[in-house]
Amino acid sequence: MNFCSNCGSKQISLKIPEGDSLPRFCCEQCGEIFYQNPKIVVGCLPVFEDKILMCKRAIEPRAGFWNLPAGYLENGETAEEGAIRETYEEAHAQVEIIRLHVLYSIPQFNQVYLHFLARMKSPDFSISTLESTEVRMFAYHEIPWQDIAFSSSTFAIEKFLEAKNSSYEGVHRGYFPGIPNR
Amino acid sequence: MNFCSNCGSKQISLKIPEGDSLPRFCCEQCGEIFYQNPKIVVGCLPVFEDKILMCKRAIEPRAGFWNLPAGYLENGETAEEGAIRETYEEAHAQVEIIRLHVLYSIPQFNQVYLHFLARMKSPDFSISTLESTEVRMFAYHEIPWQDIAFSSSTFAIEKFLEAKNSSYEGVHRGYFPGIPNR
Numbered sequence: 001m002n003f004c005s006n007c008g009s010k011q012i013s014l015k016i017p018e019g020d021s022l023p024r025f026c027c028e029q030c031g032e033i034f035y036q037n038p039k040i041v042v043g044c045l046p047v048f049e050d051k052i053l054m055c056k057r058a059i060e061p062r063a064g065f066w067n068l069p070a071g072y073l074e075n076g077e078t079a080e081e082g083a084i085r086e087t088y089e090e091a092h093a094q095v096e097i098i099r100l101h102v103l104y105s106i107p108q109f110n111q112v113y114l115h116f117l118a119r120m121k122s123p124d125f126s127i128s129t130l131e132s133t134e135v136r137m138f139a140y141h142e143i144p145w146q147d148i149a150f151s152s153s154t155f156a157i158e159k160f161l162e163a164k165n166s167s168y169e170g171v172h173r174g175y176f177p178g179i180p181n182r
Numbered sequence: 183m184n185f186c187s188n189c190g191s192k193q194i195s196l197k198i199p200e201g202d203s204l205p206r207f208c209c210e211q212c213g214e215i216f217y218q219n220p221k222i223v224v225g226c227l228p229v230f231e232d233k234i235l236m237c238k239r240a241i242e243p244r245a246g247f248w249n250l251p252a253g254y255l256e257n258g259e260t261a262e263e264g265a266i267r268e269t270y271e272e273a274h275a276q277v278e279i280i281r282l283h284v285l286y287s288i289p290q291f292n293q294v295y296l297h298f299l300a301r302m303k304s305p306d307f308s309i310s311t312l313e314s315t316e317v318r319m320f321a322y323h324e325i326p327w328q329d330i331a332f333s334s335s336t337f338a339i340e341k342f343l344e345a346k347n348s349s350y351e352g353v354h355r356g357y358f359p360g361i362p363n364r
């Protein structure tokens with residue numbers, strides 16, 4: 001942050017505003033305070049007849065790796081609407097939400113993932129899209145574990161496979177590997 | 183947004199960047215794109231021996247109304263850490279997370295609430311704090327339904343009371359009242 005987006009001043013300092021407890025970018029000219037907060041990544045674990053839909057990423061980061069369809073929640077959307085939209089954009093698949101499956105925080109990157117378990121309304125999808133160089137259904141024994149783009153997808157699929165024969169309907173909570181004592 | 187926070191230019195336009203599908207604030211001078219995304223509000227439903235801890239808000243909006251302890255997730259935190267921090271800040275109560283209880287979207291305000299069911303480690307709290315003019319434990323029949331600050335708290339407490347004698351461990355998903363077909 002080099003300039004105040006409100007008044008254009010260059011007098012931006014990183015300091016703790018009065019009554020606050022964390023440093024924020026503050027404009028010394030007009031007094032505006034700029035808060036930066038984590039972003040929400042919403043996605044689905046789309047299932048159809050014992051297979052899971054995954055997308056090979058066309059876009060960096062981690063282009064060429066497989067992932068569950070997911071992306072940033074946009075203003076004006078519910079979490080569920082964002083997850084359904086991302087699944088359509090990345091795979092042209094239409095899903096309905098079954099339940100929230102995973103809550104996964106990556107505090108190092110200021111991200112919180114919400115992955116929904118979702119039922120594909122039909123087996124239709126596109127084998128490639130603007131956002132995915134390849135889209136396919138994987139049987140449970142075919143999951144490309146070594147080529148998954150993000151740890152959030154690995155966690156979501158692991159927990160799905162572990163719990164699929166149990167009656168547990170709760171959310172699986174996880175964190176980016178390597179955070180001690182969390 | 184009046185000025186580019188990167189280069190200071192006043193040439194900001196709201197347009198759909200190439201390859202994107204939604205309008206964003208874009209700097210015509212340096213090409214920077216400014217994304218705006220929903221914020222995460224994290225909170226707890228703190229319980230101790232059949233009572234629920236609530237806080238009377240000292241701060242607008244909705245000052246003077248009762249609420250579950252909650253606030254914006256900060257960069258560098260997991261969702262759970264944020265919820266524990268907010269409960270401490272607003273009530274000086276120490277809790278441990280039991281599970282994620284509510285996912286509640288307010289797309290009109292670009293917010294997603296995550297409320298955790300939490301156990302108070304002890305019955306200790308402060309009867310007022312910087313953020314709360316009053317803090318108290320409510321028995322289930324004492325909940326101040328008419329004086330609750332936000333619909334997310336009403337939803338979280340309603341679902342808790344409805345489900346407390348069931349074995350359901352899943353998340354209760356909700357939306358701001360009045361959204362049709364969501």
Ligand SMILES: [Zn+2]
Pocket residue numbers: 004005006007008009027028029030031032
């Ligand atoms: Zn300024």
Ligand SMILES: [Zn+2]
Pocket residue numbers: 186187188189190191209210211212213214
């Ligand atoms: Zn610029």
